[in-house]
Amino acid sequence: MNSVSLRQFYRDHTQKLQPLYPKQEAESLVLWLLDHFLGIKRKDILSDVKMSSATQEFDAAFQKLSQGIPVQYILKSAPFYGRTFKVGTGVLIPRRETEELVHLILTRHQGNCSVLDIGTGSGCIPITLALEMPESEVYAMDVSGIALAIARENASDLKARVKFFQVDVLEEDLPVKGLDIVVSNPPYVKESEKKAMHPNVLQHEPHLALFVPDEDPLLFYRRISEIAPFSLTPGGYLYFEINETLGKETKDLLENLGYEEVTIYGDLNGKDRFVSGRWCP
Ligand code: GLN
Numbered sequence: 001m002n003s004v005s006l007r008q009f010y011r012d013h014t015q016k017l018q019p020l021y022p023k024q025e026a027e028s029l030v031l032w033l034l035d036h037f038l039g040i041k042r043k044d045i046l047s048d049v050k051m052s053s054a055t056q057e058f059d060a061a062f063q064k065l066s067q068g069i070p071v072q073y074i075l076k077s078a079p080f081y082g083r084t085f086k087v088g089t090g091v092l093i094p095r096r097e098t099e100e101l102v103h104l105i106l107t108r109h110q111g112n113c114s115v116l117d118i119g120t121g122s123g124c125i126p127i128t129l130a131l132e133m134p135e136s137e138v139y140a141m142d143v144s145g146i147a148l149a150i151a152r153e154n155a156s157d158l159k160a161r162v163k164f165f166q167v168d169v170l171e172e173d174l175p176v177k178g179l180d181i182v183v184s185n186p187p188y189v190k191e192s193e194k195k196a197m198h199p200n201v202l203q204h205e206p207h208l209a210l211f212v213p214d215e216d217p218l219l220f221y222r223r224i225s226e227i228a229p230f231s232l233t234p235g236g237y238l239y240f241e242i243n244e245t246l247g248k249e250t251k252d253l254l255e256n257l258g259y260e261e262v263t264i265y266g267d268l269n270g271k272d273r274f275v276s277g278r279w280c281p
Contacts, residue, residue, distance in 0.1 A: 007048045080124040090146035092209040094124040118184040123151030130160040141165040174231040182228045185241035186220030232279045247272030
């Protein structure tokens with residue numbers, strides 16, 4: 001690329017992404033790559049410096065972006081609660097809502113808790129909890145070996161003390177007892193909701209981490225709520241991220257199983273997104 005204005009470069013690249021992404025998202029994706037590879041910030045675009053070349057790395061990454069590959073998989077990293085986590089194909093990209101789940105737990109618990117995260121994926125939940133509550137004992141499990149390898153790498157890179165287990169929650173017992181908190185963001189998108197999802201998510205993210213059958217969307221919630229009492233200390237808490245359409249159903253499930261103080265929390269968008277309950281035998 002011969003010397004062109006950065007504004008023009010930004011506009012052209014944003015436009016090329018627009019069949020795939022809405023304008024604002026396309027803009028922030030181009031900016032994400034510009035910052036990552038060239039250290040270019042929004043203010044540089046505003047002041048319209050001339051740029052003489054984009055790097056090959058930028059071009060290769062942009063190529064992938066225009067094929068619909070999520071930017072976090074291209075850069076192999078995703079931000080979560082102020083830190084950077086490795087991600088890769090086979091592990092769900094950490095979501096904004098899940099930062100709110102972690103935040104909810106941190107506002108309600110301090111000090112030395114013992115916590116188990118079920119279906120940990122990249123490990124963003126337990127690693128953040130372990131770093132924000134350094135006195136705590138934190139455990140995490142997943143059925144996927146690929147996810148666990150990435151989660152272990154994240155724990156080691158971020159110097160978080162988390163113990164990981166490969167366990168299939170639908171088939172096996174929980175690996176730890178005496179827990180103060182069990183937390184999970186299990187698959188909760190109904191198969192029938194697939195068509196409303198961005199093709200990016202559908203084509204690139206692990207379906208194992210996302211989808212549940214329409215006939216039984218609370219499959220994971222029921223199983224986890226049923227077995228958590230064998231691992232929770234009396235008075236211990238269960239925290240779930242949920243499908244926004246299933247707040248009442250999840251609350252009813254927990255209440256029918258005997259959990260107390262069952263509460264639905266909204267996310268930043270005002271949607272039912274979390275449910276907590278307390279096990280007081
Ligand atoms: N919130 C995620 C999404 O809509 C789903 C996460 C999950 O199923 N646990 O892509």
